[in-house]
Amino acid sequence: MTARNTLIAPSILASDFSRLGEEVETVAKAGADWIHLDVMDGHFVPNITFGPPIIKAIRDRTDKVFDCHLMITPADPYLAAFADAGCDIITVHAEAGPHLHRSLQTIRNLGRKAGVSLNPSTPESVIEYVLDELDLVLLMTVNPGFGGQAFIPSVVEKVRRIKAMIGDRPIDIEIDGGVSPANAGALTAAGANVLVAGSAVFKGEGEGAYAKNIAAIRDAANG
Numbered sequence: 001m002t003a004r005n006t007l008i009a010p011s012i013l014a015s016d017f018s019r020l021g022e023e024v025e026t027v028a029k030a031g032a033d034w035i036h037l038d039v040m041d042g043h044f045v046p047n048i049t050f051g052p053p054i055i056k057a058i059r060d061r062t063d064k065v066f067d068c069h070l071m072i073t074p075a076d077p078y079l080a081a082f083a084d085a086g087c088d089i090i091t092v093h094a095e096a097g098p099h100l101h102r103s104l105q106t107i108r109n110l111g112r113k114a115g116v117s118l119n120p121s122t123p124e125s126v127i128e129y130v131l132d133e134l135d136l137v138l139l140m141t142v143n144p145g146f147g148g149q150a151f152i153p154s155v156v157e158k159v160r161r162i163k164a165m166i167g168d169r170p171i172d173i174e175i176d177g178g179v180s181p182a183n184a185g186a187l188t189a190a191g192a193n194v195l196v197a198g199s200a201v202f203k204g205e206g207e208g209a210y211a212k213n214i215a216a217i218r219d220a221a222n223g
């Protein structure tokens with residue numbers, strides 16, 4: 001069996017927002033590989049979170065990769081602001097439109113890595129003609145908008161299909177929604193190499209608890 005080296009990206013959506021900077025530092029020290037930032041607009045998804053000023057305010061709390069998941073439409077008018085705020089990876093939704101190829105090119109032209117996210121019901125065929133513009137595919141295993149939802153297992157088959165579709169291209173496959181030690185192994189066996197986790201990481205008190213939670217997901221993923 002090939003050794004896996006899964007990256008864990010805690011979603012700060014599940015953190016204590018009243019101590020956001022501290023939470024980012026704590027989870028980084030606890031072993032997070034990336035920091036996942038869920039940006040919601042109350043339009044593309046039925047919830048509102050935060051935008052570039054908040055991301056900028058926490059950017060100097062860690063040098064970990066800032067992995068920004070935009071659940072907003074339109075996204076294009078805001079891409080430069082998210083790049084300026086310090087996001088290293090910027091992911092837009094295929095369903096958010098209107099011109100996915102243009103959005104991905106814009107992100108790369110800003111010097112950032114470009115990702116596309118697919119909702120659970122969106123078929124993998126939507127990325128067939130943008131594979132060469134992509135650094136990351138983010139597959140939602142819940143309907144986007146809220147943390148703490150139940151994992152949708154039918155997406156595991158989509159992970160397998162996307163892994164086959166991308167072939168040798170250096171494209172990360174990231175999973176988001178209801179990720180826990182119970183499903184991490186199946187996801188990485190299917191081809192995922194980055195796992196986002198919110199409620200499975202931000203539980204218990206502080207660095208020790210978060211480190212234990214991250215290690216449990218990582219062990220299950222790499223097992």
Ligand SMILES: O=C(CO)[C@H](O)[C@H](O)COP(=O)(O)O
Binds near residue numbers: 146147197198200
């Ligand atoms: O994008 C998201 C919701 O739209 C969150 O990142 C995701 O749900 C993670 O939270 P949890 O691990 O608690 O499911």
